[in-house]
Amino acid sequence: xxxxxxxxxxxxxxxxxxxxxxxxxxxxxxxxxxxxxxxxxxxxxxxxxxxxxxxxxxxxxxxxxxxxxxxxxxxxxxxxxxxxxxxxxxxxxxxxxxxxxxxxxxxxxxxxxxxxxxxxxxxxxxxxxxxxxxxxxxxxxxxxxxxxxxxxxxxxxxxxxxxxxxxxxxxxxxxxx
Numbered sequence: 001x002x003x004x005x006x007x008x009x010x011x012x013x014x015x016x017x018x019x020x021x022x023x024x025x026x027x028x029x030x031x032x033x034x035x036x037x038x039x040x041x042x043x044x045x046x047x048x049x050x051x052x053x054x055x056x057x058x059x060x061x062x063x064x065x066x067x068x069x070x071x072x073x074x075x076x077x078x079x080x081x082x083x084x085x086x087x088x089x090x091x092x093x094x095x096x097x098x099x100x101x102x103x104x105x106x107x108x109x110x111x112x113x114x115x116x117x118x119x120x121x122x123x124x125x126x127x128x129x130x131x132x133x134x135x136x137x138x139x140x141x142x143x144x145x146x147x148x149x150x151x152x153x154x155x156x157x158x159x160x161x162x163x164x165x166x167x168x169x170x171x172x173x174x175x176x177x
């Protein structure tokens with residue numbers, strides 16, 4: 001009859017409840033509820049119980065969803081590095097957000113992207129991303145003579161939609177410029 005949730009920290013309670021709306025008014029299937037919650041990738045295995053009054057009680061524990069990924073490398077007189085920051089529960093909405101940048105001795109690039117997970121009552125999910133970068137490069141022969149110089153700036157934007165026609169199947173399309 002009802003669903004009660006305990007343990008949400010970052011996740012928006014309304015968004016979480018929309019995930020489980022399809023189970024309201026039906027015979028409680030705790031295995032299916034557990035599978036639905038785990039499929040988000042945001043929660044550890046929940047504790048579920050059904051009371052005599054017909055209330056499904058769920059106790060969840062959110063996984064750490066924020067992940068910074070730094071990297072660096074150097075070889076043959078060149079270097080490269082960067083940082084990517086990801087959040088798999090952006091704004092508590094169970095969506096994904098990533099931003100980052102890369103640099104080397106001759107170029108740099110920045111990007112950001114957001115992915116809205118298709119909710120149970122939504123026909124589509126969507127994605128949006130932007131990027132920018134600049135490269136300045138020279139090609140030299142073995143004597144140090146510059147054979148070619150290149151300088152370029154890039155900007156990009158892309159977006160897409162996706163849907164789940166059947167459980168376990170996701171169809172999508174993207175376009176960019």
